[in-house]
Amino acid sequence: MSTEDGPGIRTTVFMKGCPLSCRWCHNPESISPLPEIHWLGVRCIGCGTCVKVCPHKALSLSGSGVKIDRNLCAGCGICSEHCPSTALELLGKKWGVDKLFEELIKDRAYFEKSSGGITVSGGEGTLQTKFVGRLLKKLKAEGIHTAVDTCGLFNDSVFDEIFSHADLVLYDLKEIDSKLHKEFTGSGNERILDNLTRCCEYIKELHGKRILKGSGNLFRLFRMVL
Amino acid sequence: MSGSSALKQEFKIREPEGLTPRIKWLRDYYFKGASRNWSNETTSWSTGTPWDAQYNELTFYIVPETYALMQTIYSSYRLSARTVDLHKDFWTWTLPERRAWFNREVMVKYLPKEILPGDLIAGGRFNIMTSHCLTEKEAKARHKLVHGRSGSRAMMKKFHDHGYGNSGATSGHLIPGHERALKLGWKGIHKELTERYNNLSDKEKKSEKGGQLRGMIIASKMPRDLAAAYADLCRTMAGREQEKSRKEELIQMGDILSRVPWEAPVTFHEAVQSLWLNHMLVMSDENYPGPGVSFGRMDQYLFPYWEYSIRKGMDREFGKEILRCFWMHANTAYDSMIRTGNQGITAGFGQLITLAGCGADGEDLSNDLTYAILEVIDEMSPILEPKPNVRLHRKTPDELLDKVVDMISGSQGAPFLLNFDERSIAGMILEGRRAGITDLINEKNAWEYAPVGCLENTMVGNDRSGTVDNNLNLLKAVELALTGGKDMNQFIDPITGKADKIKQDGPSTGDPRRFKTFEEFWRAYEIQTKYLVKKITDLYEQFESIRAEFHPTPYLSCLVKGCAEKGVDVTRGGAEISMATIEAVTYATTVDSILAVKYLVYDKKLCTMDELITALKDNWVNHNILQAMAKNKAPKYGRDDNEADDMALRVMKLWTDETWKYKTRSTGRQFRPGMLSWNYWAGDGYIMAASPDGRARGQFLSNAICPSNGADINGPTSNSNSVGKALGGKSDKSPDSFEGYLNLLPNGASHTITFNPSIMKSAEHREKFKAFLRGYIENGGTALQINILDPEMLRDAQKHPEDYRHLLVRITGYNAYFTGIGRELQDEVIARLSHSRM
Known part of the structure; x- marks a missing residue:
């Protein structure tokens, strides 16, 4: 249950892997x-089981x-499997779309009552474009509100594969000055600003389509988090 | 919920603001506690016979804290009792007549009557311990049944010592027929009783039925006589009063008291005055203040009087002032323990009121009085009594939900408990069907239900369901399954040092070390569960039959439909709906323990059964790896994990099915299931052996239907989803479903969730919280209490209790002052807050 990642009550999926490494990162375990x-x-x-296995x-x-x-660590997770007290946790778990979907819809009643839904966050969810795209498509088909939180650094395919299934994109522009952006996040923001411009065009284009279809709350399609 | 950082804040304890001078004075005076000149401290009264006694310990068997003091309390009341001059025919009367006459005599003639400055309601002292009114022969017979070698006290103690739980024939815990008493007035009730009696044949008049009705007729005049005495007092005080407006109030009160509660009230002031006297005399009649003597849907049955008076020009604020005085009166119940702590050390009273909720067609019934009462609660908070319970359902209007959420966000322990109609009504309908009383509870009338005590759902005015009478530790069946039916640890009496021999107490279910599959273990658990349920019903029979024979409550019987009709006291099963509830305690600990056995021994084979049993006998000492696996690796109830929650439902179905098989033999009361678990999960944690879920002896057990402490790592929605599933979940196909909801616990189940104050930090967040409650209506349980507490503040309160005297927290179904609940329970409340695994 999350109340901080978009409208209403939400369940947030944290994806592994991020192209940035912001100094203030809230979820540093999701960068790799x-x-x-x-x-922990x-x-x-202090039983030492992990050392042995x-x-x-x-x-x-x-x-x-x-x-x-x-x-030396290969991230195989054997220590975490054997750790009796869950002090060793393997961060990053493989999920199939269907299984994750089943887990995510458990709070459906709360989403419906709060106009909430699912937020894909990270890390940078757009890196796993195909998976996130399929997940959002499935959720949307079930009528569940979908949101993607992004830092703005993504490939062109993201528009069609992910954004077309998203009700809301939380576009988290970290810093407008590219030099500062690089200083704080390890990467310049040229591509990010470029993507933002294309997002605006995408909105315009979709705006037109939506009007033709006569549905949707257009102005909430993109929300920039500054 | 996420919402990482709590707002840094100065810790402020809520104090009421803007009270009128009248109420401020009354409230401040009340909180002076033992240093007050006036108090409602219990007084004791005797027939003057050498065999006389007052204290009825059967009603306190469910309060283990009192066991060590039982004989002292018993003797203190005997020694301090004042003698009442008896009527010359007293000993020729039946017991109900004697009790009715004696109590009336004490209340009307012996007990001093006072009205506090500014008070608008009369009826001050009601805490009395009155004579059992037994003849020598009766007293001897009772003495043997209670104090004998296999008497009730010895059997009660044995049951508790060995970790089964507790049981007692407890007073209160019902909703008297207040609506009817207001409509008819006592004059009407008296008339009806007299006609009923006159219609009896001569033979019937001489029978128990005749005696019962005569007793009730005597009792039905008590409110009239008491009100007359208070009317005189008001007039005398008015004569002496210098201040003009107070003089007028006293004259007005005198007029009111000379009419009601004998006549049916017309105005709101009259109705509230009637209600208070009618209610307070129940507590006098039972010699126990406020144990779940509840009011039911007060905003509904008082509304016609409210509407009438408003129409006739009553200032809305004056109407609220009457209610505020009523609130102060309800709190004086705690004067019975005024010298042992601050007001309400254990908060063991529950004069519950019910607000809002649905009507016959599912529409919401909240009205202007609902809001007026909520305003009064808001203004008076923090204060303990009466305890409000707000009914929510799918059609609860936003306006009401806004008010509810505002009040929760502005308080520490939420100022009320929330009850959920759809799930609750499903339980009541199931009860009608399983108990074979669909004429009394069905789809057409179940919406009239209301909770008593803390959250125990019953019908109103015709129902006694003994909602705290039987408290059963389900976990004992796990222990017995692991030992083949014997105690795992030897019981050693902490006072005498005497050890009980370990015996074959439960059925012999074999050596679990030889069980090849989990299902074999389950089978043993099943047999032991059946044994537990039978054992507690047998034990209760012992108490119930003593109460039925020796402790009639004729006044209360006048207010419970069925008693007059049958000519049977409410203590003898006179109520139309006469049930006894088994409240299961340790539910999540039990479910988690079974899950741990399955996971550790059978599924993952991380240890053998022998290793597990050895670890439990050693209280996990030197088995820390296995204990860590039991705690952390085994599945747990409360995470919306279907495998674990299926087990939870399996455990639920087993014990509830078993419960429906029994009735009391002496009084024919059907047993029904519920989950309240008051504060036993704390105390019994020291009695019960270590459990397979990783809990060591000495650690708390789980509370009511809540997941074990620290188990709900997936947050409040998952926690609530698990609770809903454990009650039966939802289904449109089942014949037991109501609007798609199932509920195996007609009594309902206590569910507590603690939130950090940051969940309420903005208007947007408050909207989300509202949505959470709407989601809970769909997926959750029958009753929810919410704590909005910052753990840092609680730690500060532990260090500086003097700064936090009025800090209220929710324990389970009741609020208590944080600084008064004892260190262990304080730590537990803080631990609940984390919502994460430590």
Whole structure:
């Protein structure tokens, strides 16, 4: 249940992988596109099971807890499977569209009462274009409100494959000055601003179509988060 | 919910603002507690016989905190009792007549009568302990049944000591027929009773039925005589009063009291005055203040009087002022324990009122009085009594929901509990069918239901369902399944140090180490569950039959439909709908424990049954890896995980089906299922053995229908979805469904969710919260209480209790002052807040 990722009560899907690495990132565990092992000290009982089962000898137990050697860790998740206290969590789980869909519609009653729905966030959801596209299409077919949160750095295919199935795009423009953008996020914003312009054209184009179809709340199709 | 950072704020305890000088004085005076000159402290009264006694411990068997004090309390009331001069024929009367006469004598002639400055309602002292009124022979017989070797006290203690739960023949917990008493006046009730009696044959007049009706006739004159005494007092006070407007008020009150509650009230002031006296005398009659003596749908049956008086020119604010005085009176119930703590240490009272809710066609019935009452609650908060319960349903108007959400956001412990009509009504309809009383509860009238005590749904004015009488720890069946029917730990009496031998208490279900499949384990659990249900119904029979024989409540019987008709006291099953509820405790701990056995031993084979049992016997000490797996890896109820929630439903169906099989033998009351679990989940956590879900002995059990602490890691919507599924979920096909809802617990189930204040931080968020409630109507349970609390503030309150005297928190179905609930429970409330696994 999320109340912060768009209108109404929502369930948010956090996708792995992001082209930016913002200094203030809220979800740094979602930057890498690969599954990552994460250790939570408050849960750890110090049993050492993880050290024993790791096939890559990437883990060690010290006075301050479990140390992960990122160079050796392959993100296989075996330690997390065996960790009795869920102190080691594998962040990044493989989901099929159908199974994820089943999970997401459990809160349907709350979406309906609040005009809420599903938000794909991240990471950068648009990186997994095909998957997100299929998921949103399926949700939309069920009449569920769909939103995508993006940093603006995406390929052309995203328009047709994802945005055409989205009711709302949360366009998170981090900084207007490209130099500052690069300083804070590790990447310039030329492409992002360019995409934004194309988004405006896309809206105009869709606007026309929608008017012909006579449906939809057009002005909420894109909302920029600045 | 996400919403990462709580707003940094200064911790402010809500205090009422803008009260009128009258109410401010009354409220401040009330909170002076033990230093007040006036109080409603309990007084004790005797027939003067050497065998006399007052305290009826059967009604307190469900309060384990009192066990150690039982004999002391019993003796204190005996020793402090003042003797009442008896009528010369007293000992020739039947017991109901004696009790009715004795209580009337004490209330009318012996108890002092006062009216506090500015008060608009009369009826001050009502906490009394009155003589059992037994003859020597009767007293001896009762003594043996209660205090004998296998007497009720010994059996009650054994049941509790060994972790089964508790049971008692408890007073209150019903909604008297207030609407009828207002419509007829006591004059009408008296007339009806007299006619009924006169129509009896001579033989019947000499029978128990005749005695019962004579007792009720005596009782029916008590409100008239008491009101007359208060009317005199008002006039005397008016004569001495210098201040003109107060003088007029007192004259007015005198006039009102000389008419009602004997005559049917006409104005709102008369109706509220009647209601207060009628209600307060129930508490006197039962010798126990406010244990779930509830008002029902007050905004409905008082509305015609409200409308009348408003039409006749009553200022709306004056109408509210009458209600505020009524509110203050309800709180004086706590004066019974005034010297043992601040007002309401355990908040064990529940004079519940019901507001709003649907009508016959599903339309909403809220009216101007509903809002006036909500305003009064808002203005008076924080205050404990009466406890309001707002009924929500699909057609609840936005206006009401806005008011509800505003009030929740502006308070700490929500100022009321929410009840959900569709799910609740589905439960009532199921009850009608399973108990074979569809003439009394059906699709046409089930909407008239109202909750009593905390959240226990019953019908109104004709229903006693004993809603806290039986509290059963379902988890005991898991323990017995793991031991083949014996206690896992030996019981050692903490006071005497005496150890009970471990015996074959439950059925012998075999050595679980030999169970090859989970289904074999389930079978053992099933047999032990059936044993538990039978055991508690047998135990209750012992208490119920003693109450039926020795403790009639003739005044209350006048207010419960069925008693006069049958000539049978309400304590003997006189109510038209006469039920006894088994409230299951430890539900989520039980479900999670079964899930853990399945996961650890059978599905994943992470340990053998022998290793698990050894770990439990060792209270998990030196088994920390297995304990961590049980806690963290095994599935849990409360996450909207279908595998776990299917198990929850399986557990629910088993114990509820079993419950419907029993009736009390002495009084013919049908058992029905519910989940309240008051505060037992805390105390019994120290009694019950370690459980397979990873809980060590000494840790709290789960509360009512809530997921185990820390288990609801998927947030409030998932938590609520699980609760709805555990009650039966939704189905249009089932014959038991109502509007598509199923509910296996007609009593209802307590569900508490705690939110961080950030959920209410903006208007947009408040809209989302409203939508959450609308979603809960669809997917959730029967009753929800909401805490809006910042854990940091609570930690500060633990450090500086003196700054937080009035901080109210929801425990389960009731509010309590945070600083008064004891450290363990405080920690538990803080732990609930996290919504995350530690």
